Every structure is written in structure tokens, then in C-alpha cells.
Amino acid sequence: LVELLSSPDVRDQTQEHAVTTLLNLSINHSNKGTIVNAGAIPDILDVLKHGSMEARENAAATLFSLSVVDENKVATGTGGGPIPALIKLLCEGTPRVKKDAATVIFNLSIYQGNKARAVRAGIVEPPMRSLKDAGGGMVDEALAILAILASYQQGKAIGQAEPFKKLNWQLTKWPFLQWEDDILVITVF
Template identity: 25%
Template sequence: MGNEDSSNHCHLTSATVDADTSAPPTSTPSWSLSAVNQTLLLLQSDDLNLRVQAAKEIRRLTKTSQRYRRHFSAAVGPLVQLLRCHSAEANEAALAALLNLAVKDEINKINIIDAGALKPIIGFLQSENPALLEHATAALITLSASSVNKPIIKASGAIPLLVEILRHTSSQAKSDAVMALYNLSSHPNTLTQILQTEPIPPLVNLLKSCKRRSKTTEKCTALIESLVVFEEGRMALASEEGGILAVVEVLEGGSLQSREHAVGALLTMCQSDRAKYRELILREGVIPGLLELTVEGTPKSQSKAQMLLRLLRETPYPRSEIRPDTLENIVCNIISQIEGEDQLGKAKQILAEMVQVSMEQSLRHLQKRALVCTPADLPVNSRTSEVPSK
């Protein structure tokens, strides 16, 4: 599983350790430097157990200390060597230590990839050992936060494996895979490579199962918003059972950032081909959520919600040809009423009235979803994700 050549790399010599700790900050206590040096010496031992012990100590010391992450930068090479050993315990200890070294440290992120860590990490993404797989996926989140590393990871074959993790592994590994894919998606031309792996079905399934206000939902919805820029992505979401509905539910109950991504995805679809996607979006009961966003969302959400409402309102047919109790006319009436002053008060009044109105299939969807209450996490807003220290 990516460790075929490990027997050639398990033994370390003193030359393996760099000299990065030779001139530490003068403010560092001498006992701390002594602990660093002793741990680095253990990493050169011929005894694998001692090296694993050293890796675990590095993980502990670097969990919350940026200073220790700098002092232990010399450990990157030896820890990468541990990734190549035929020992799951050694692999896990090394992965956890490397992950902590990389958190909020751009130099360590780059050095870890330069030291050859990516090949064994990619191998662990295919491991039958759940702990190894989860550690490897978590490590990729932090490593992919570096703009220098993104093209290297993209070219490594990691993307199809990350999407495969979305289909078949634990919820934690799935969440981490979404974070890593989100980080990589900002690199040019990466979205087309992600699309080739048919990611929409597993993304929709994850969206249905995770908490509405979670970080996972935020990044998952952000990925979907990026993917529906392409026709292939739009068609995949529209054809996936419950796909548009899952996005609408995030629009209604997600964090502010998630709702912004959700309305952005629906707006992109409707703008690209209104005749094709308008009815599909209306059918899932999107109107109440859009009304709320026009008064309670972020500035971007409010603007996008208003644009989408206008697209959903407009019709090529004369108003007189539509029955007064149809969804089309209700949408038109709502928009005309909230475009004036006192939007918040009018929107609340309209929302209260809509509970008593039969809005064809859309409100039936809404009523069914109202029976399900999902616990909420605090919203997290960030452009690039990093996994917390372990």
C-alpha cells in the first residue's frame, strides 16, 4: 500500500538530521532545547521503538506550540523515513507528528512534501487500516493549504482517491477528504480534474448526512457551487436524486457562509439555463429560504437571493394565463411586495401567510423537512482549511 520500498529507508544515520535547531531563539529555555535535542537523537536510533517514541513526543510537544514546530523542523526528514517503515504504529506516529509540524507553518508544509512524504501518504489513502487512512487524509488537509504544494498534490493522483474516500469510508475521513478537495480546488484547472471523478453523488450524500451548520457542510456546498459552473456539474446535481433539495435545505438552515454558497450554486444553474433548471429549483420549495436570505443573509447572499428570485419570477407567458393560485403567481406577488420599504416586516408577514397557503409540491417538500430537526454547529468561515493539531 505505497510502502514497497520501505525496507530500504528505515535505518537512519546522523546525516539525516538537519541543522535547523543549531541557532534557536535566545528566549527559549535551555531545558526545552535539551528536550528537542534528545528527541532528535532518538529519531536516529537503530531501535524502531525508540524512534516511534520520539515521533509521539514530537506530536505532543508540537500540538499547541508554534515555537516547538520551528525547533523540530529538523525532524521532518527522519519522520518521513518512518512513513516508509513496515509498521502501522510507526506510520501513524510519524503522520501525526508531521501533521502537527505543518499546522500554521508554511516552511514545514513545503519541507514535508520536498522530503518525499507525498508518495507514502498517497499509499495510505488506499490503506485498509482506518486509522492510517484518516491520518493521511487529515495530513493532506494541512499540506494542501500551501499554494506551493497544491500543484504537486494535484499531480500526485490524490484527487481520485479523495473522492473515493467520500464514497466508502468513515464520516471523519469523508469530512477531511472534502476539506482537502476544497483546498485543492482553488488551484487553476483542478475543478475539471475533480469533475472527471464524478464527485457530485458522494458530495450530495455527505451533504444529506452532516449537520447543517458544520464546517463540512460549508466546504461541501462551496465545492458544489464551484462545480456547477460547468454544465457537467449542473447536470450531475440536477439528475442526482435529492441533489437540488439538499442544496435548498442548506440554503434554509445552514451557516451564513453555507447559505451563501448554496444560493450561489442555485443562481449559477438558473442563470446558465433558466428554462432547464427553473422549475427543478422551484419544485424543491426554495422560496421561503430565499425570502429569509434577502433580509438576513450576508450582503452577497442577499444580492444573490434577490437575483434568483427575479429569475424564478419572470415568465414568458402573460400573467392572465396563469391561474391565481399557482406557485408562479405566488412568487410574483411575494417579490412585488418585498421590493419596497420595510422588507423585513413584510417578508415575515408573507412567510407567516405562506404556512397556510397550498404551494403545490414545493410547500409539501417544505412541510416534510420541517418535521426533521438537525442540531447546529457554530459556523466557521475560512477560505483555506487546515486540520487542527492532533
């Protein structure tokens, strides 16, 4: 199955079907380690970077599923650098893939070493842009990413960004449930 991820012809949908199958298998917790140990992560990352949009969406969802296990956060976050590809999806994907990409970035950033990778890859700006577009449906995800990066010293650069000033204004506009992350981000920065 892992070999099918590197199918050269994305038009035949082999990659898409293979990564979708891995996604479905990864939902079962006992399969997560098997998938990682089979060496699937580099090929999933390749699909994430170069596959069709549908395959990239499923690759992001697969990475999220695999990264739920703490031991997999390091392997998933380092091998081949998924974070820049996830940031690209966060900026240009469909609404569903944007949410998946944000969730993977958040989940990978729980591991301290991945916070540094995310900041170096440029993760600060996309969530800040999402704060400007409250109707885009990504405010919760943006705040979650900013909140997790708040514990990383270089992530504190978020406080210097222009859109950060909008957080104070947004406090009066967002529903109460979003205030928790908003206040956390403001307090830390």
C-alpha cells in the first residue's frame, strides 16, 4: 500500500486511493504505529506536497490521524518537513482542507521541536490573516495555533504583528466561547 503512494501518474487516482485507504486504516489506533513503522510518512508527505488536491486533503487528514499518538508527533513533524506544505494548504486549500491543515499544525506543534519548525516555516502570518476574515470560518483554528505557539519564545513575535492588535477589538465581536484562546494569546504576548 505504501508503494502505491509514489505512483507517478496522479491522473489514475492511485495515490488518492492509497492515501485514503491509509487514512481509513489510521483511524484504528492499533494501525497507527504499523503505518509509521512501514515507512509511510515520507510518501504521505510527498502526496501532501505534490498530489492532487483530493489526495493532499487526505494526506493532511492521515497526518492528523497519525500525529494523535505522541510518539508520532516527532516522526510526522520532522521527516521531509510537512509544515511548509500544510501552511500552503492552509492558505490555498478548500475550507475542509484548511481546517485539516490547521488541525495538523496545531497537533504537531504540541511537540516543542515542531513549534520551532512551524515558526521558521512562516506559520504566524496565515492565522493572523484568518483573524481579519472572521467570516472565513477559521477564527477558532487561528486562535488555537496562535495559543499553542505562544509557549515558544520565537513565537512571541506574533505580538509584534499588526493583525495582533485586532485581537483586542475582536474580543467585543466574537462569541464568548472563543474568548478563552483570545485572552490566552493576549495575556502571553
